[in-house]
Amino acid sequence: MNQSVVKQARRIVVKVGSSLVTAEGRGLDHQALARWAEQIAALTAKGKEVVLVSSGAIAEGIARLGWKKRPKAVNELQAAAAIGQTGLVQAYESIFRAHGLHAAQVLLTHEDMADRTRYLNARSTLRTLLGLRTVPIINENDTVATDEIRLGDNDTLGALVTNLIEADCLIILTDQAGLYTADPRKDPTATLVMQAHAGDSELERMAGGAGSSVGTGGMLTKILAAKRAARSGAHTIICSGREARVLLRLADGEAVGSQLVARQAPLAARRQWLADHLQLRGGVVLDEGAVRALTEDGKSLLPVGVKGVTGEFERGEVVAVIDTTGREIARGLVNYSAHEARRIAGKTSRAIESELGYIDEPELIHRDNLVMLE
Numbered sequence: 001m002n003q004s005v006v007k008q009a010r011r012i013v014v015k016v017g018s019s020l021v022t023a024e025g026r027g028l029d030h031q032a033l034a035r036w037a038e039q040i041a042a043l044t045a046k047g048k049e050v051v052l053v054s055s056g057a058i059a060e061g062i063a064r065l066g067w068k069k070r071p072k073a074v075n076e077l078q079a080a081a082a083i084g085q086t087g088l089v090q091a092y093e094s095i096f097r098a099h100g101l102h103a104a105q106v107l108l109t110h111e112d113m114a115d116r117t118r119y120l121n122a123r124s125t126l127r128t129l130l131g132l133r134t135v136p137i138i139n140e141n142d143t144v145a146t147d148e149i150r151l152g153d154n155d156t157l158g159a160l161v162t163n164l165i166e167a168d169c170l171i172i173l174t175d176q177a178g179l180y181t182a183d184p185r186k187d188p189t190a191t192l193v194m195q196a197h198a199g200d201s202e203l204e205r206m207a208g209g210a211g212s213s214v215g216t217g218g219m220l221t222k223i224l225a226a227k228r229a230a231r232s233g234a235h236t237i238i239c240s241g242r243e244a245r246v247l248l249r250l251a252d253g254e255a256v257g258s259q260l261v262a263r264q265a266p267l268a269a270r271r272q273w274l275a276d277h278l279q280l281r282g283g284v285v286l287d288e289g290a291v292r293a294l295t296e297d298g299k300s301l302l303p304v305g306v307k308g309v310t311g312e313f314e315r316g317e318v319v320a321v322i323d324t325t326g327r328e329i330a331r332g333l334v335n336y337s338a339h340e341a342r343r344i345a346g347k348t349s350r351a352i353e354s355e356l357g358y359i360d361e362p363e364l365i366h367r368d369n370l371v372m373l374e
Contacts, residue, residue, distance in 0.1 A: 009168035015158035021056035027063035041099035060084030173241030178258035233269030282311020283320030
């Protein structure tokens with residue numbers, strides 16, 4: 001991976017662990033939060049979009065309640081999360097406001113990711129927030145999550161969010177320098193893995209997975225998160241959150257921590273995923289002007305260029321894009337259902353709201369969600 005991956009990235013997900021946010025569980029570390037906010041503000045000023053996945057709500061709630069140890073009862077953990085989440089978001093909002101930015105709280109559960117409608121709504125909300133130069137602060141919704149629906153850890157959540165918003169890279173800030181060949185606390189010969197391929201089974205073995213006799217305390221979840229993020233072409237960097245100006249140094253192209261490379265670039269991975277869909281529920285037939293706009297000008301597909309709609313599909317599904325001869329020229333993720341597409345076909349984007357009573361997107365298929373087949 002090019003060392004300037006963060007420098008080149010337009011959209012970044014940063015995940016910070018609970019031990020960093022809460023000073024090893026003693027309550028929020030406001031100085032640490034301020035350091036990350038300052039760096040994220042600087043990245044935003046450079047035109048980058050940054051989403052922050054932050055742990056710490058339960059630990060902050062426990063500290064506020066004065067409990068001496070973490071409870072085991074789910075209802076008590078959920079109560080602690082409810083109390084701690086307010087403090088966590090208040091802290092971030094105050095700190096980011098000092099840099100002229102707003103923080104936005106987004107709480108997610110596994111059900112939000114599994115349900116197509118909620119998944120698409122979450123994606124749309126996060127994209128809108130980023131467009132408003134807001135910093136979304138994402139955490140698992142521990143106040144309602146149970147063992148059956150919880151995402152399990154914020155490393156996994158960070159990877160899911162990376163895929164959700166099609167981020168270019170995931171930065172996991174931890175209390176270790178990165179991934180080592182063995183547990184450095186037990187093996188003095190352990191060395192830092194500077195670069196490797198995400199999804200390499202050898203990484204899981206080193207991090208305490210199957211076939212390993214060592215464990216490095218939570219590193220396996222980070223390796224698996226990198227593997228998951230790589231499915232959308234995103235690279236992952238695992239490094240110490242205690243490194244000075246770590247995010248800015250990464251953005252300057254400095255090699256810090258362990259860099260786990262996705263085998264495909266984000267755009268290539270996404271286009272391959274779109275092109276490989278074998279079962280399509282329907283399609284849209286375009287007029288000649290719309291075909292030229294897509295094939296020659298690289299434009300998004302607007303409803304005004306649609307002459308007809310075939311099949312039955314829901315918002316967010318992959319559909320065929322067909323010319324007047326019946327030839328499939330592209331595939332893409334559609335922003336409206338077949339029923340809605342028929343109603344707005346041939347109409348300008350300005351007419352969508354008056355026709356449907358609302359508008360999700362001005363495009364029927366955005367260029368970023370479209371792959372040309374020829």
